[in-house]
Amino acid sequence: MSALLELDHVSRFYGGGLFAGRRVLAVNDVSLRLEAGRPEIFTVVGESGSGKTTLARMILNMVPASAGTIRFLGTDLATIHSGAARRAFMRKVQPIFQNPFEAFNPMKRVDRYLFATARRMADVATDVAVAEAADSALKSVGLSLAEVRGRFPHQLSGGQLQRVAIARALISKPALLVADEPVSMIDASLRASIVNLLRELRDRNGLTIIYITHDLATAYYVSDRIIVMRHGSVVESGNARTVLDNPKHPYSQLLKSSVLSPEVPTGVSHA
Amino acid sequence: MSVLAVEGLRAWYRTSALGVSRDVRAVDGISFTVEADEIYGLAGESSSGKTTLIKTIAAATQPPLEVVAGTITFTFPGGAIEMQRADRRTLASIRWRHLSYIMQGSMSVLNPVRRIRHAFVDFAFRHIGEPKPRFFETVRAHLARLRLEPDVLDAYPHQLSGGMRQRVTIALATVCRPEFIIADEPTTALDVVVQKDVLAMIREIQRELGSSILFVTHDMAVHANLADRLGIMYGGRLVEEGRTADLFRSPRHPYTAHLIASLPRVGDTTPKAGLSGAPPNLADPPAGCRFHPRCPRASDICRREVPPLEPLAPGHRVACFHPEPA
Numbered sequence: 155m156s157a158l159l160e161l162d163h164v165s166r167f168y169g170g171g172l173f174a175g176r177r178v179l180a181v182n183d184v185s186l187r188l189e190a191g192r193p194e195i196f197t198v199v200g201e202s203g204s205g206k207t208t209l210a211r212m213i214l215n216m217v218p219a220s221a222g223t224i225r226f227l228g229t230d231l232a233t234i235h236s237g238a239a240r241r242a243f244m245r246k247v248q249p250i251f252q253n254p255f256e257a258f259n260p261m262k263r264v265d266r267y268l269f270a271t272a273r274r275m276a277d278v279a280t281d282v283a284v285a286e287a288a289d290s291a292l293k294s295v296g297l298s299l300a301e302v303r304g305r306f307p308h309q310l311s312g313g314q315l316q317r318v319a320i321a322r323a324l325i326s327k328p329a330l331l332v333a334d335e336p337v338s339m340i341d342a343s344l345r346a347s348i349v350n351l352l353r354e355l356r357d358r359n360g361l362t363i364i365y366i367t368h369d370l371a372t373a374y375y376v377s378d379r380i381i382v383m384r385h386g387s388v389v390e391s392g393n394a395r396t397v398l399d400n401p402k403h404p405y406s407q408l409l410k411s412s413v414l415s416p417e418v419p420t421g422v423s424h425a
Numbered sequence: 426m427s428v429l430a431v432e433g434l435r436a437w438y439r440t441s442a443l444g445v446s447r448d449v450r451a452v453d454g455i456s457f458t459v460e461a462d463e464i465y466g467l468a469g470e471s472s473s474g475k476t477t478l479i480k481t482i483a484a485a486t487q488p489p490l491e492v493v494a495g496t497i498t499f500t501f502p503g504g505a506i507e508m509q510r511a512d513r514r515t516l517a518s519i520r521w522r523h524l525s526y527i528m529q530g531s532m533s534v535l536n537p538v539r540r541i542r543h544a545f546v547d548f549a550f551r552h553i554g555e556p557k558p559r560f561f562e563t564v565r566a567h568l569a570r571l572r573l574e575p576d577v578l579d580a581y582p583h584q585l586s587g588g589m590r591q592r593v594t595i596a597l598a599t600v601c602r603p604e605f606i607i608a609d610e611p612t613t614a615l616d617v618v619v620q621k622d623v624l625a626m627i628r629e630i631q632r633e634l635g636s637s638i639l640f641v642t643h644d645m646a647v648h649a650n651l652a653d654r655l656g657i658m659y660g661g662r663l664v665e666e667g668r669t670a671d672l673f674r675s676p677r678h679p680y681t682a683h684l685i686a687s688l689p690r691v692g693d694t695t696p697k698a699g700l701s702g703a704p705p706n707l708a709d710p711p712a713g714c715r716f717h718p719r720c721p722r723a724s725d726i727c728r729r730e731v732p733p734l735e736p737l738a739p740g741h742r743v744a745c746f747h748p749e750p751a
Contacts, residue, residue, distance in 0.1 A: 201618060202587070342643055342684055342688075343680075343683060344699055345687070345699070346689075346698060346699040347701075350697070368616060368617055369617075371690055371691055374689065374694070375689045375693075375694065395694075409618065412620070412621045413646075414644075414650050415646065415649070416685070416688040418649050
């Protein structure tokens with residue numbers, strides 16, 4: 155089997171230059187491998203400062219790795235320089251960000267994002283074809299162009315807007331989605347539907363999704379495999395259910411014990 | 426005895442420009458009480474009106490937010506105060522001494538260019554009314570309660586971790602031993618590990634001071650672990666209220682039932698359904714029950730009439746024509 159994404163002893167540090175002072179190791183010697191043709195939800199959990207967002211940014215080729223190599227479908231990301239090569243890479247690897255209200259310009263109609271992406275990333279030129287590409291992407295997230303056309307971000311709910319963000323990422327028919335805390339800003343009543351959508355995209359569209367979160371409960375619900383990060387290093391990895399049911403590393407155990415259970419604890423006196 | 430009594434409160438954002446007037450009914454007919462020595466949890470998603478409600482309760486309303494109807498009464502040892510009628514001097518004398526706040530973003534509460542000690546002087550010095558050395562002794566003793574070293578007084582906010590900063594804001598809010606504390610998403614910005622400690626600390630200090638806390642968050646798991654009683658807001662109204670354990674065990678309003686059923690848990694892989702539709706637009710809310718367009722149990726009457734918030738069991742009030750069976 156060939157690898158979709160392969161990280162080989164990847165590290166990233168910030169600072170340490172002549173003026174930058176202390177060197178901060180954000181990601182420390184991380185190796186992982188996602189197989190092509192085996193769609194899965196691969197979850198990265200850890201607290202803030204554990205390096206999970208830096209890892210995502212390296213996979214998206216937004217920051218280069220300081221050491222080690224990242225290969226996507228055999229191509230070393232460090233060798234992607236030309237605009238055409240970058241675009242070809244971006245077609246295959248797409249991001250979804252945490253806060254959809256920040257990801258979209260409030261003064262711009264959201265359909266323009268979809269149309270611009272379709273023109274640039276999906277090789278469609280005519281208005282009709284562009285609208286069709288946008289509509290089919292929206293349909294796969296449970297919306298339609300008719301609902302979204304001409305709307306500004308504030309006219310949509312957080313859940314709808316996050317769906318539009320996911321639809322935008324789907325237009326170029328990517329193989330890998332990198333979702334950095336995609337549900338933490340979404341209202342509770344809509345959160346389950348976004349999480350379910352990630353599962354659907356894996357099963358129906360055959361997408362591999364890197365799901366970055368600090369929320370162990372949703373991680374348990376959607377993930378196939380999981381890595382637990384702390385201070386830039388992977389402290390535990392494996393099948394998500396196995397790891398979360400029975401964490402071995404003390405830090406994973408601490409994380410699990412800190413998850414607030416939605417059961418009302420007995421013994422708390424309720425006045 | 427109720428420390429806070431809210432009666433028929435309506436607080437709307439009223440704008441009128443170029444002959445077009447628009448009312449956003451963010452709080453629309455809310456009545457509830459908060460008793461002494463209890464944590465009252467207020468849950469609801471964004472745009473359900475929770476922040477507007479606590480702003481109004483704290484008398485921190487500014488145009489276009491207007492209190493259209495209703496009363497808010499605090500009963501402190503010094504006597505009852507009706508917040509809407511109170512003048513600025515009365516408000517200034519009760520703020521921080523009797524009524525204090527814990528905010529979400531500790532970085533925006535603390536001045537980034539002044540040391541923590543100045544924050545304590547600014548907030549609490551006049552209320553405690555002791556000379557400076559005695560005042561700082563009190564502050565240090567109080568910091569120790571929250572397991573903070575006295576050194577933090579000389580630190581700048583950016584030198585502290587997120588959890589420590591949030592404990593400093595809790596210390597600020599509780600140093601005057603207020604009878605009532607409003608906590609607005611105090612742990613939402615914190616990591617899970619830190620969040621658990623901070624919640625335990627809020628509980629501990631509440632027990633010790635015997636204060637009442639109005640605790641606002643959208644995170645039901647936090648409410649399950651902290652609140653004595655819980656009020657659920659939807660579209661500017663309270664839809665259900667009861668003891669936390671009762672609400673979690675047998676939610677009666679379909680919205681509450683959905684919120685609780687859709688909570689993911691570690692160790693649970695049963696499929697969770699999302700709620701279809703979007704939260705109501707409060708400038709043009711649906712007629713009748715505001716939840717009816719998304720409600721699986723909605724019928725004709727729900728589209729026409731507003732369900733009143735009525736007790737179904739002792740201490741358990743629900744605003745629904747077709748409540749879930751107990």
